């Protein structure tokens with residue numbers, strides 16, 4: 001496995017391997033969720049590139065850019081164990097040099113859910129992912145469904161801008177007790193770890209009610225909110241039942257309905273989601 005920091009060097013490498021690269025974009029502090037994406041990438045292409053870049057343009061001014069967890073040496077071991085060929089770890093000054101002025105924005109899909117709570121977030125995500133596609137030139141790029149809206153936005157961007165990249169979405173990897181793996185889990189205190197289960201409990205409550213025949217979104221929402229309201233340390237950002245393609249609100253749920261939620265546990269904002277009829 002090699003580590004490339006320079007954008008120019010990455011592009012030069014990519015030119016030689018064009019058509020045979022699978023890219024896994026990440027912000028580092030790698031865990032089993034990321035590893036599952038790398039394992040899938042390994043199956044799909046001869047060369048696996050993992051990018052590690054805590055992208056400043058997707059963080060709002062009061063967000064956790066500075067406190068975002070980082071540990072390059074640990075990341076290097078996780079990536080090597082997953083059979084990665086190249087870690088691309090650019091510096092912010094190389095990605096956004098002085099005078100930088102260009103941004104890519106998907107409209108519509110980005111105004112709701114996480115986009116409403118984090119204005120400008122998806123503009124930063126699509127900008128950096130478009131740059132990564134141009135630098136790494138992947139034939140396929142692998143993303144996790146934990147960031148369901150991000151995956152929908154990237155699929156839209158690829159269609160609308162005719163990027164020649166196959167987008168693959170992979171299932172959410174969870175801890176044994178249900179907590180979705182996330183780099184930000186590392187910022188939970190010991191006392192916040194148990195209350196953080198309120199997200200997966202909300203999902204379980206909604207799924208149980210749906211399986212028992214409940215279709216009213218108003219009723220399902222009440223059921224899902226209960227585990228969150230029980231935790232004094234948890235503050236709801238949003239909990240929504242949406243059409244999984246358009247992300248538009250629904251009044252009646254079916255098998256394809258997306259339940260997406262974001263909850264602040266102390267100062268740590270966590271997200272989770274499920275499609276009611278899946279698994």
Ligand SMILES: Nc1ncnc2c1ncn2[C@@H]1O[C@H](COP(=O)(O)OP(=O)(O)OP(=O)(O)O)[C@@H](O)[C@H]1O
Nearest residue numbers: 026027028033143144146147172173181182183184
């Ligand atoms: N538990 C998980 N299961 C599957 N994929 C995941 C999981 N967590 C993250 N990913 C995916 O890994 C990729 C990189 O995500 P990122 O580096 O932001 O990690 P993260 O753990 O989601 O961090 P954050 O704390 O920012 O939510 C994204 O495509 C994301 O959806």
Ligand SMILES: CC(C)(CO)[C@@H](O)C(=O)[O-]
Nearest residue numbers: 025026027055125128147
């Ligand atoms: C896709 C991504 C790597 C872009 O910075 C980031 O949003 C993430 O880690 O999900």
Ligand code: BAL
Nearest residue numbers: 027058059121147150
């Ligand atoms: N996983 C999405 C990256 C972010 O929260 O900024």
